[in-house]
Amino acid sequence: MPPDAFHLRATVLPYGDAPSDLWVRAGCIHSRPIDGAEALAPEGGYVLPGLVDAHVHLVTNREYKGLPAGSREVVDRNRGDFLRRGVLLLRDMGAFTRREAEQPATLGLPRDDGLPPVIASGQPLAPEGVFTGIQEPTTPEQLEAHALRRARDQHAPWVKVILDNFPPHFAPAVDGVPGMVNYREPELRAAADAVHAAGARIAVHAFTHEAAASAVAAGVDSIEHGWGLDGDLVEEMARRGIAWTPTLALDAMMLDMAAGGRGQSQSAAVGRWLHEAVDRIEPLIVRARRLGVPLLAGTDGVEPVAREVARLQQAGLEPADALATASSAAREALGEPGIEDGAPADLLWFAHDPRESPELLEQPDLVLLRGERIESARG
Numbered sequence: 001m002p003p004d005a006f007h008l009r010a011t012v013l014p015y016g017d018a019p020s021d022l023w024v025r026a027g028c029i030h031s032r033p034i035d036g037a038e039a040l041a042p043e044g045g046y047v048l049p050g051l052v053d054a055h056v057h058l059v060t061n062r063e064y065k066g067l068p069a070g071s072r073e074v075v076d077r078n079r080g081d082f083l084r085r086g087v088l089l090l091r092d093m094g095a096f097t098r099r100e101a102e103q104p105a106t107l108g109l110p111r112d113d114g115l116p117p118v119i120a121s122g123q124p125l126a127p128e129g130v131f132t133g134i135q136e137p138t139t140p141e142q143l144e145a146h147a148l149r150r151a152r153d154q155h156a157p158w159v160k161v162i163l164d165n166f167p168p169h170f171a172p173a174v175d176g177v178p179g180m181v182n183y184r185e186p187e188l189r190a191a192a193d194a195v196h197a198a199g200a201r202i203a204v205h206a207f208t209h210e211a212a213a214s215a216v217a218a219g220v221d222s223i224e225h226g227w228g229l230d231g232d233l234v235e236e237m238a239r240r241g242i243a244w245t246p247t248l249a250l251d252a253m254m255l256d257m258a259a260g261g262r263g264q265s266q267s268a269a270v271g272r273w274l275h276e277a278v279d280r281i282e283p284l285i286v287r288a289r290r291l292g293v294p295l296l297a298g299t300d301g302v303e304p305v306a307r308e309v310a311r312l313q314q315a316g317l318e319p320a321d322a323l324a325t326a327s328s329a330a331r332e333a334l335g336e337p338g339i340e341d342g343a344p345a346d347l348l349w350f351a352h353d354p355r356e357s358p359e360l361l362e363q364p365d366l367v368l369l370r371g372e373r374i375e376s377a378r379g
């Protein structure tokens, strides 16, 4: 008879400094010994709650030619890729291109289908004719009603609002001087209040200072990107418990676009804005951590989340704090359990300490989802 219980003796990451014991049975973590449990891995090593990518776009068809963009098949193939890399919890921030937006397939996904659970926002909200065209067209007058419908009627746990543009698109509008904000603070505040009353949370895409200031004042739940934040706003975020997903690893792609890559028009002004923004927010991320702002590792699906952890570490976060943004701290901020008694056994095991080499995070030695052993990217 195959064993139905497993044991691990390992150092619990991100903050542990000595091995401890945990057991797994019926898909869950147990802190009390279970007789006859089989060792999952050699003693020693490191155990981490499954990685979290808090900003992805699962409808994007990057690799699977022949599958319809925006379809459930694409979403599940993408979830499978995250699974094999040990990313076991995803927050989806909506459709990514116009074609994909027609058929959002991320709301209401099952939680127990052998793939990483998804906390989804559905289609983001923005006015017609701005941004990339992926949004549900929403005038300022419609913002509160659309946000409420998404949260209350479509049961989205998060609602995503596009409050300003994407830096490579600043240039045609205002010659690299960002300034466009889609909704005024009272409209955003009414939407945030409506979403909160429906029991959901609201995430706001904000690159510019103007947008970030408005989002913080309106009392939203997370700032996505936030490259225009400053010290005062970060202090206010700490007071209000507003999370920050800096998506730092996007800088290379954005700079490439500002230089005329990926079909964008070249803009030296946008390039300068990007360099200045990244130089400014790196120390701000360290300050945010010190003040207790929940920091979330998110990638837009452009880079592995391990790369974002490495970038946050380069920006000055302690290795354990950087790792927490993609594991324990992210889970706590998103209301999901980590390594605790009775929690789903969504775990990674590493023979070597990924705090010393974040690139190890890309290839866990063992991946467990709901206690099931997964063939990992390494295996």
Ligand SMILES: [Zn+2]
Binding pocket: 055, 056, 057, 093, 300
């Ligand atoms: Zn995004």
